[in-house]
Structures are given as C-alpha cells and as structure tokens.
Amino acid sequence: RKEVEQDPGPFNVPEGATVAFNCTYSNSASQSFFWYRQDCRKEPKLLMSVYSSGNEDGRFTAQLNRASQYISLLIRDSKLSDSATYLCVVAAMDSNYQLIWGAGTKLIIKP
C-alpha cells in the first residue's frame, strides 16, 4: 500500500463547477499536510497547508480528518487556469519531516 494515495484522475470539469479531491495517508504519526499544485513539466508549488480545523483560501478549501486519515481539497467556481495536477503531501517528525507525496490528481477544466 502506498503511503499517500490519490485518485489519479483525470477529472474533467466544466468551468465554474465545484470539484473535490480526497487523499488518504497511512502513517498515523503524520503531522503536517499540504496540497501542492504542479503544472506540466514544472516544479511543484505550494497551494496551501492543511490544518486540523480546516482552512480556506479564496476558492480553495482544505480539510483534514485525522481519525480517518484523509485530506480533502475543494475548488469552487473553477477557472481554466486551475487545470493542473494536485499533489497531496504529508510529513512526519519521525521521518525528519521529509515530504511524502501522492502521485497527484490531474484536473482539466473545460470551457
């Protein structure tokens, strides 16, 4: 079983729609959680950290469920520019906070 699992997609979504991704992680000692965005052939860029209380940044909302060991990302009013791969990432103190990455979920926003 992979340490961080994501649905690879692609998710084909019309512009303006709401889309949600989930991610599950296996290490219960995980302490830090992130969503990264990666455009084709570019480096990953931090989209948002995920806090236990959930957090929102504009059209993006992230949630953490420690009991079930999953993280979610919700994108509202999706834009063409949201098309990218979204990577779920966790880190744990017992692994020197090295980042453990999911394989990513590909999102395609259609006009």
Add this chain to the structure above:
Amino acid sequence: DTGVSQDPRHKITKRGQNVTFRCDPISEHNRLYWYRQTLGQGPEFLTYFQNEAQLEKSRLLSDRFSAERPKGSFSTLEIQRTEQGDSAMYLCASSLDGYTFGSGTRLTVV
C-alpha cells in the same frame, strides 16, 4: 532571485556517463532535500542535509548516487554510470519552516 536555483535545467547524457547537478538553496535555510520525480508520479525522497551533514538517504539512492553539501550552502548530486532508469526530474528543496522548491533538473539518459 532569492529562490532555490538548480543547474542545469536540462541534461541529456549517454548511458554510462557521469552527471552532476547543483542546487543553491535559500541562504538562511539550513535543511536541503533532494527528490526525484518520474512521469505520472509524485516526487520521491532521495536524501536530506541539515547544514553540511547528510542525515538521511533513501534506499532509492544506490551506490551510483552521491550527494554532498560541503559548506552547508550549495549541494551537488552526482550520478555515476547513468542508466536509462535514471531519467527523471531531480528536484531540490530547501527548508527553514516551509519548503521552497527549485525548478528542477530534467535528466534524460539515452
């Protein structure tokens, strides 16, 4: 530019040749990480430095791979006797609190 710099951006090499990549982290960041990313996968951890000390190496880092961070500033990653399976994007990240990634070095072994 005060971000993380990686050089070269692209490298094409023949199988069996040695290659070396360089990473210049953000100057005040004491932690430096190397990751490798193949197509359709998330990045995989290779190795980690705290200042000049290499504190952890992944099992992915075979004997052909070596990394250094001699003065706790820039780091190099060398691959000896490259194989086609080494073709990937090699990402460097530095960290103080959060992570900052470089643009990566894309290696193609032909």
